[in-house]
Amino acid sequence: MRKKIFQYTLTLASVFALTACEDLLDRKPISDLTQDNAYVTAADAEAALVGAYDSFAQEYYIWDNIIFSDVISDNYYAGGDNAEIFAVEDLNIVPTNSRLFNNWSQIYNAILKANAVIAKVPSIADPKLDDGNRRTQIVGEAQFLRAYHYFQLVKMFGAVPLITKPTTSTDPAETQLSRTEVAEVYAQIVSDLEAAIASLPDTYGNVASVNKARATKGAANALLAKVYAQKPDRDYNKVLEHANAVINSPAGYELLNNFADLFDGTHYNNAESIIEVQFAGSTEANWGPQMMLPPSISGDTWRKFVTPSHDLIAAFDSEGDTQRKEATILFETVPWADEYWSPTVNGNVPFAYKWKTANGWASTNRQYLLRLADILLLKAEALNELEQTEAAREVLDEVRDRAGLAPTTAANQAQMAAAILKERRLELAQEGHRWDDLRRADLAVDVMTNLDVMNLSTGVKKVYNMTVEKQLLPIPQSERNLNKNLGQNPGYN
Missing domain, CATH: 1.25.40.390 (Serine Threonine Protein Phosphatase 5, Tetratricopeptide repeat)
Known part of the structure; x- marks a missing residue:
């Protein structure tokens, strides 16, 4: 890979103390908003919420959500030159694959930012928050965000630790958490989204760039429709x-x-x-298109993903x-x-093309988190x-x-x-x-097992050793090393 993808190495134990850190887009610094005296004004509340939304600019939401949904399936091959992404395509994902830990830590970091907003904003004594019911809306937006992130985790990993309150404790009793049953995680997701529906507006006015950037009743209802379809007791x-x-x-x-x-x-x-994620370019940009688009658009000639x-x-x-x-x-x-x-150079190869411009790692191309056709x-x-x-x-x-x-x-x-x-x-x-x-x-095993893929370089048909257990990802080993209470999903060592 010719460009180092952003890496996040926060562990679940250490991230507990970082509810609004690492503002990826370098907006107003909010790294100290976990402190009680930092949540004083309406501006503090809005800044914390900005930090929570900025989690959608992390590597998982730009990149790995595609790897672990489209590349892992029958839609796309890995491309590129990254062994750990090849392993995803091959359905040969092991607990030490570092992308698992990146996803886990980034999504929990996003959850903990939302937790801070939900816990702290109700007690801010600033009357500006009560103008137009803004206090309730901010909490509702954070509840939507927390639900969205937990939905990603429970789909990928199954049972995961359910954390709904901020904490700065390093006590193992509070940081070394066991996994919460899938049904309970889904129950929390549903609860958060029902609360969000009750508190969020249909729109925030007439400006589309605001309405499409923030959680609304429509977004919460859309996510609930997806949740009720995906949960085991659908x-x-x-x-x-x-x-x-x-x-x-x-x-x-x-x-x-x-x-x-x-x-x-x-x-x-x-x-x-x-x-949708509001990439504006420059420091608020989407680098994903550069990883996928062909030389005529990206301006470089290394093999794309x-x-x-x-x-x-x-x-x-x-x-x-x-x-x-x-x-x-x-x-x-x-x-x-x-x-x-x-199998030889100068052949005709297809490219993922829903992103259209690369702009030197600073594209404004966006991802739809939710859209109507879905x-x-x-x-x-x-x-x-x-x-x-x-x-x-x-x-x-x-x-x-x-x-x-x-x-x-x-x-x-x-x-x-x-x-x-x-x-x-x-x-x-x-x-x-x-x-x-x-x-x-209930077709993942059948579809992947019967997929007809020929490696033209070797002349050998590709075999996908798909099993029921592989429908869930392994719990990242680096996280298990820190937390002995996590256990492992069936089918993985």
Whole structure:
């Protein structure tokens, strides 16, 4: 890898004392906001909240969420030259893979920032916080953020320590925590999001760059729809309830007419966006595009990461889905060999293309944390699972029509489920959803085991030794070394 990706080496034990540290975007320093006397004014509360939102600019949310959802699945190959990312593609992830610890520590750091806001802001004696119910909104925003981060953790690792209060203690009794059962983690996520819905506005006014940057009722309802679909005891009635709350929101979410506009770099904060990371460039930039985009755009000639798979491209082609394919994938002749596309240099290789500009590691290209098409397809899934297949067809075809596709030919509930899953793949590729979808459909093992991938350099078919246990990641060994109470997920040493 030609550019050192930002590394975070905070342990869970040490991060307890750092509820708002390491403001990645170098905004107003807030590293001392864990101290009681730092939470005095409305400005202090807003600064702490800024620090909590800035967690979306950490490496996990820029980069590894794609690695551990799209590269780990049938959507993309690793590309690049990083052995630990190759291991993710190969489904050969071991507890000592440092990316696990990076993800774990960064997400817990984000949770602890949110915890500080939730715990400290209610007691700030500044009347400005009560203007327009701002105090309640700030806490609601932090509750949304905490729920979002715990949702990432519980999906990746299963049972994880549940920390809901800030602490500066180094007492092992408080820092060496055991893992909390999955059901209890999900219960906390649901509780936080229900509280957020009760306290957040539909919008903060007429400025899109504010409404799409911050948690709203729409964002909390959208995340709850995803949570109720993904949790082990899923509840499709609740998925439908919260998806409809988004679709019918006074915020006026609607699909863009042109799918490509979502990713052309000039239509961010659009009507389809529910919440997105607000990269502005310079020190507030997205370096991910430089890792993926071809030489003609990135300006460099080293081998790029996150290469679209033959299987993904075949899925686009089988539907005649040229609009979304062209907005998602770009082919280019490259000066390196690729084991899946061209074993010799100067072959034609596809690139992940939903980010369009690199700008020398300082791109303004954004990630949609939540957008309407995802929620519409979840609604279709819920209707189908509730045996309302014809109603599901109407919603699915709304998304297909935007992509220029004919109505689905699915004739029964099983075919409709497969059609919705495929539609999600084509609509949401490179956006960090595929692994969740495969696991939710109980298809991760079958899909990966039967994947037909040939290594053109060796002439040997690739074997994915996928197991049920590999649907969860191993608990990072470096964290277990510090906390003997964590244990390990089944199937890992």
